[in-house]
Amino acid sequence: MTDAAAVAAMAEPRVRMAPSPTGYFHVGSARAALFNWFFARQQGGTLVLRIEDTDEARSRPEWTEGIISAMAWLGMQADAGPYLQSGEGVAHQAAIEALWSSGALYACACTRDEIDARVKARAAAGDPTPGYDGFCRDLGLPRGEGRALRFRTPDAGTLTVDDLVRGAVEFPLSALEDFVCVRGDGSPLFALANAVDDRTMAMTHVIRGEDLLPSTPRQVLLWEALNRAEGRELPLPFYAHLPLLVNEQGKKLSKRRDPVAVELYREQGYLPVAFRNYLALLGWSPGDEEILPVETLIERFRLEDVQKSPAFFDVKKLNHFNGVYIRMLSVPEFIEAARPWVDPVAGEWAPGSWIDPDTGAPVVAEVPWPPSRYDEVRFAEVASVAQERVAVLSEVPALVDFLFLEDAPIEEASWQKAIAGDEAAPQILGAALAGYAECAWDKDTLHAVTLEIAETAGRKLGKAQAPIRVAVMGRTTGLPLFDSLAVLGRDETRRRVAAALDRLAAAA
């Protein structure tokens, strides 16, 4: 039977996502979770969430909550769990007993230093075999406090892992050392806990990152030993190892130097649908069209089509996707989505937080305006023109700040370029001050009046609007000027133009 046929014959696939609680949700885990989720939804299977917290020293209960909420943000929900691996202790201990009784395990009294010393000595003698040498293998040491339990691996032969993504991968058993699977304190290590949990939770497919491929032979060996020791023949799950997510150097995304926390992207103003859509394209392709509803993604997803080579996590493309999704929002939806960034009271996080593209470090700006000056109605009036101009929600505050700050937030570079550096600026600003005094206050009239000012100054409108824009809005770029002035109001607009004129006079 082919793999595809086997999958088709499987009545109810059971898959799992098994992150370790490290304080945040890693984008690599998110991508693996997504592919598991796609597979489960498409096949009518079950997705179980299992928190791999056997490393007690590095686990904290509250981290689990973060993983679940990040999953929920991405619109993914597990069908079962969360199970804590640490809660499976009884099953783990039973497995250890069975394995010990069957002779699959032996106690080892070697310390890390002793093992390293022997490896070194061997290397010096010309034997490059690395790892544990099986020193305690036939010593018949009894179990005891401080003694780890090692798995007796076969000395020869080949173990083949049939991977749904990579095909048959062969591992020479001679290179596989007797690995530790129970700590000196009696607690199980990853490989054992993982295999036991996959058995008790009846997993049919193990879909995970490629970094786990080298540890698969150990888990297969353990699985088979467990079949013998427990006297129940459980079928091995199908394995599918997903390509790694890498940075621009082609190296595995690392916590230290890459922005890997899903939470960071949420706080920066990425839409979950956009983020999820982008994630889906890392190592897989639905075809020429890339921006697709999740139903379509689920329908088209095939494990067999997953790419084998690593994928670079490209924030630029993510930004584009996010911009597209933002523009797909209705204006009310956009207002709602932007609320946390513009409304100082509703804000769950500081407006203006983003990830520095160079350092990858999160940057959090001051709350740009006090709650007393925020006006939701005014924001709503410029929302549609702001919506077209942002790729991430955290860009919104800088676009609308001129509405909520006491004075124009004048950027020095803009001032120098458009006002101080333009000899026609005083004339244009003066004309604006006068021209805006009496005219009707709507965007079309403002356009017409300003056009006249430009013509009088012998300028194209594009050039002539710059000093006014900077005087009122603070920057040479931003929302359309006349829409903005219309919302800001006649008095405030003229006050700011006059202020710019004063500053110019003071400088002269």
Add this chain to the structure above:
RNA sequence: GGCCCCAUCGUCUAGAGGCCUAGGACACCACCCUCUCAAGGUGGCGACACGGGUUCGAAUCCCGUUGGGGCUGCCA
């Protein structure tokens, strides 16, 4: 060092022996549109790592080389 994986534009990918003069998307460049900036439109630049086979025919199959990566812990 040992074991394993990988190799199509800068990036994500389409491609399962002839449909490929290698398609799409992001980025980049130019032009158009335009009150700035975006968005949008049009066009452009740009890849089968290399060497051997197999075949009438290879991006697609095989071998080797080179390059990159992962693992190598009483972490997961």
